[in-house]
């Protein structure tokens with residue numbers, strides 16, 4: 261697990277990264293800059309509990325690929341969930357709060373995950389524990405209005421213009437960051453192989 265002194269602000273960016281792509285880099289950079297965070301920790305998951313794992317590459321290969329992609333001085337790549345036996349994000353977050361008590365964490369995810377967030381284990385506990393930042397994604401732009409999480413926690417939405425110190429907000433707090441849309445997905449890359457971004 262990465263070190264973290266008191267006062268550090270960290271965006272937790274969990275993912276399957278099967279494989280990682282520029283859309284992921286875009287999400288991490290958007291969160292880092294727009295939320296005024298010190299760092300982004302990329303959490304390479306042993307396996308999304310809601311996804312079929314039959315096409316999932318080995319963790320070591322995904323970590324190596326994410327390290328190649330996440331080439332930025334404020335990015336840290338880690339796979340401690342596997343070594344600590346953590347499958348659910350609620351457990352990961354509780355673990356981190358215990359082990360890095362002075363660090364201020366924010367959960368970072370793409371807008372497609374907002375739509376299904378109410379299916380995550382202990383999702384309300386997650387919302388009540390740390391601020392959540394959602395980055396827009398093609399096909400999911402309307403979900404802030406209709407997702408159950410957004411409805412239940414409507415009162416906790418923070419305007420993106422006011423999210424510059426987001427890590428210091430008490431939970432529940434969530435914000436939706438509009439940004440240039442990036443159309444890449446791992447599914448697309450698994451189906452068609454690497455594609456030139458400028459083609």
Ligand SMILES: Nc1ncnc2c1ncn2[C@@H]1O[C@H](COP(=O)(O)OP(=O)(O)OP(=O)(O)O)[C@@H](O)[C@H]1O
Nearest residue numbers: 275276277283369370373396397442444445446447
């Ligand atoms: N193009 C994108 N724009 C915004 N968010 C993205 C984009 N691609 C991935 N994300 C977000 O990054 C995180 C990790 O995504 P993941 O590794 O599942 O990639 P994916 O492209 O969604 O994969 P798959 O197609 O296999 O479902 C998730 O929170 C996801 O919402």
Ligand SMILES: O=C(O)c1ccc[n+]([C@@H]2O[C@H](COP(=O)([O-])O)[C@@H](O)[C@H]2O)c1
Nearest residue numbers: 274275276305308310348349350380381
């Ligand atoms: O805890 C859960 O129930 C849960 C359900 C779905 C996804 N997650 C986490 O969400 C992150 C994004 O997953 P993915 O597959 O969309 O990249 C990753 O860290 C997963 O472990 C977590």
